[in-house]
Amino acid sequence: MDIREHHAAGQYFVPAPSRWPALGAAALFCLGLGAALAVNGVGWSGWLLLAGGLALLRMLFGWFGDVIGENQQGRYQGQESMSFRWGMGWFIFSEVMLFGAFFGVLFWLRLVALPTLGSLDYKWLYPDFSPSWPLLTAPQAMVSYQAMEAWGLPALNTLILLSSGATLTWAHWGLLQGRRRQLQRGLLFTFSLGGLFLVLQAIEYHHAWTTQHLTLSAGAYGMTFYMLTGLHGLHVLLGSIILLVVWLRVLRGHFDHQHHFAFEAAAWYWHFVDVVWLLLFVLVYWL
Structure with missing residues (x-):
């Protein structure tokens, strides 16, 4: 069934399972923990903040790209x-x-x-x-x-x-x-x-x-x-x-x-x- 038939049948588009929510949660955890450690003067907190920031950027680019691609394919x-x-x-x-x-x-x-x-x-x-x-x-x-x-x-x-x-x-x-x-x-x-x-x-x-x-x-x-x-x-x-x-x-x-x-x-x-x-x-x- 193509996209037009899919919508003509009244079906609702459900995306496939995605890894982006898990990556986003891990990124936010690293950012929060890194910020808490930085406030308390822990030396390696900067690396944790960097890792969290890079993971968050990767999640944003990947998730945004998937949603935009689905939209351009006419799925929405x-x-x-x-x-x-x-x-x-x-x-x-x-x-x-x-x-x-x-x-x-x-x-x-x-x-x-x-x-x-x-x-x-x-x-x-x-x-x-x-x-x-x-x-x-x-x-x-x-x-x-x-x-x-x-x-x-x-x-x-x-x-x-x-x-x-x-x-x-x-x-x-x-x-x-x-x-x-x-x-x-x-x-x-x-x-x-x-x-x-x-x-x-x-x-x-x-x-x-x-x-x-x-x-x-x-x-x-x-x-x-x-x-x-x-x-x-x-x-x-x-x-x-x-x-x-x-x-x-x-x-x-x-x-x-x-x-x-x-x-x-x-x-x-x-x-x-x-x-x-x-x-x-x-x-x-x-x-």
Whole structure:
């Protein structure tokens, strides 16, 4: 039975058993263990991180290649496309829950923990405690830190991500109208802006760590700052890689105005990343 007969019979395409999930799990294990060992100063942790990173790249290239090949062979039709859409929707929902948990930590610290510890009930335990945000380092500490300013690199990065959302929408219009050059340029601008965002965030981190002494050990403020912005930066990196893959597929002539779910999935993910950054800018940097 060929592909057309396969779909005409109402059958759902089920891929053959794959080694990529097992390789991906092993890669993530190596990366997680290597990161934990690196934080604790274990010398060979770098090799474990390198092995995990290379294995993850091999998994991504192999798995992406298999899915793209199956799509180009016409194996994915209406039923499979609907499954992909539901899968991407639930994936983004899980990401919303993940960031919601981390934002919940921030809200709990600022709206519950600080007022409680600063109340009269705890004044005799912590007489010098000031319930203000960001929490200042104790006076007896050798090094104090400075809070991050919103107007500077964070504001510039906000403008960059908003611009990337606009260029991605422009690329989507080009796809729907059959303008391939507009589609290519829009995608190129979008993931290039994502890369610029990551470079500026790295510069910001270096300045915060070395000049402002804002480290992971700088109390609740340093922990929540790096936890939220670092997790978002990881998502920007992942989104940029996805957009790069989509752009390379566009250069090879993939997608048209009717069949372009991979582009739509990348766009959903990227707009989600944009919205999360707006919340981060307001709640972490500004307020």
